[in-house]
Amino acid sequence: GAGVSQSPSNKVTEKGKDVELRCDPISGHTALYWYRQSLGQGLEFLIYFQGNSAPDKSGLPSDRFSAERTGGSVSTLTIQRTQQEDSAVYLCASSLKAAARENTEAFFGQGTRLTVV
Amino acid sequence: KNQVEQSPQSLIILEGKNCTLQCNYTVSPFSNLRWYKQDTGRGPVSLTIMTFSENTKSNGRYTATLDADTKQSSLHITASQLSDSASYICVVSAKTYKLSFGAGTTVTVRA
Numbered sequence: 001g002a003g004v005s006q007s008p009s010n011k012v013t014e015k016g017k018d019v020e021l022r023c024d025p026i027s028g029h030t031a032l033y034w035y036r037q038s039l040g041q042g043l044e045f046l047i048y049f050q051g052n053s054a055p056d057k058s059g060l061p062s063d064r065f066s067a068e069r070t071g072g073s074v075s076t077l078t079i080q081r082t083q084q085e086d087s088a089v090y091l092c093a094s095s096l097k098a099a100a101r102e103n104t105e106a107f108f109g110q111g112t113r114l115t116v117v
Numbered sequence: 118k119n120q121v122e123q124s125p126q127s128l129i130i131l132e133g134k135n136c137t138l139q140c141n142y143t144v145s146p147f148s149n150l151r152w153y154k155q156d157t158g159r160g161p162v163s164l165t166i167m168t169f170s171e172n173t174k175s176n177g178r179y180t181a182t183l184d185a186d187t188k189q190s191s192l193h194i195t196a197s198q199l200s201d202s203a204s205y206i207c208v209v210s211a212k213t214y215k216l217s218f219g220a221g222t223t224v225t226v227r228a
Contacts, residue, residue, distance in 0.1 A: 029161075035218075111159075111160055
């Protein structure tokens, strides 16, 4: 596609429910990142994919969070048994290579605003 | 722990005026520094990216500077427009795949 696409744009869920967030990266981009942005805070790294593998999952806040990527393309971030502190904007970014090391551009989606009530 | 600190947290300027945003970092070993613009409800969009050897880079009315010795960067906005109202985020990377984000400076341009 023309850019990184995330769905849904907004999600309101009840505490304790599971949610699944989707990211469609730019075609051909091998690197994919998930970040979380809380109100007034900087972006918090969650997980990095190179192809279908995730070399670094250290940013996932708890074992309720998981992510997968299939076919080197679409990625889903799943949050189980959601808590109110999970409320945030979840941003996905993709790049041709590992953006930070390779000085390549990282393109962001518009984010999914998750509200846990 | 790698950190990126931005100042001010927010500022208000009149349309047509200039402003300068600051970024101090402790990320090491340094690879590159980026400035992003994030409009409300949108994802960040890249303005500039600078490596160790670059001191300044411009993108239209945006000019970024980098002093790798003092680990400081600035973003200067010239002749501000209403559309410049946004959050400006400083992003620094070490020689890994990780990007370290500052909390951002919220700029409000008023007519």
